[in-house]
Amino acid sequence: MNTPELSCEEVIERLFEFLDRELDDVSQEEIDRHLKRCYDCFSRAEFERRLRERIAATGSQKAPERLKKRIRELTE
């Protein structure tokens, strides 16, 4: 079963949706295959992944003691 190969433009166009796992299995697989043989797109995907990891890390911040205390009292 052969599907036509994706162009780099098509991959870049859908890269975020790919990284967000929002595409159907077939498209997900097609892009995956492209990234295995195209170094340019692979670098770009790695870049976006890494950036995203760093953004995700901003979602964890040391909670103040006052808040921890409030929560402990609440769930006693």
Place this chain on the structure above:
Amino acid sequence: MTPVESKQPGQASAANESQRVFREHVELLMDRLYGTALRLTRNPDEAEDVVGEAVASAWQRLDQLNDLSHLDGWLFRILHNTFISLRRRRYCREDKEVSFDQEMEDDDTRFSLFEHLHQPFLLWVGRPEKEFINRLLEADLRKAVDHLPDPFRIVVVMVEIQGYTYEEVAAILDLPLGTVRSRLNRARSLLQKSLWQQGRDAGLIGTNTGFRVGDRR
């Protein structure tokens, strides 16, 4: 204050077990709950309120959670809902946001850091785009997220920090899927643009858009 009034001994121990697991998880998730609330609200006091209110509401509804293995996702969901309803109470319903969606200019949805940094002919000095990300400070990233206008910041937090699907975001925010997609696109573009500008100000990028190999302290 106990969430579950139990009538039979078996129920009592199950409820106690849920409460024990709940306390344990909340303790472990504390920094993530607070961090997420802080990114959403941009305000430490408000963030504490959101977490406090969300945990209180989850605690009271603990008996509604059938499967304790879903506890973490359930808690974050309540956190987001708490934030959304606090925000709706505080500002009247989002008339401002309509213009946000309409004013989207092409340029705003297409800024790519990678395209600005990537220089295939510079392979011998390493990978500028990789270096750039490594040199950004956590404060730079926080600032870039916090600078996004509300409607865009919220979708970024939900998708990139929380890992929600577009559909989940649409449901929580009560928005059409297409709006979630376009806000996310624009949010990412704005975020990357602001990191680019910050990188430039911090001297991570030379003036002719070339990467500068310099130390950052």
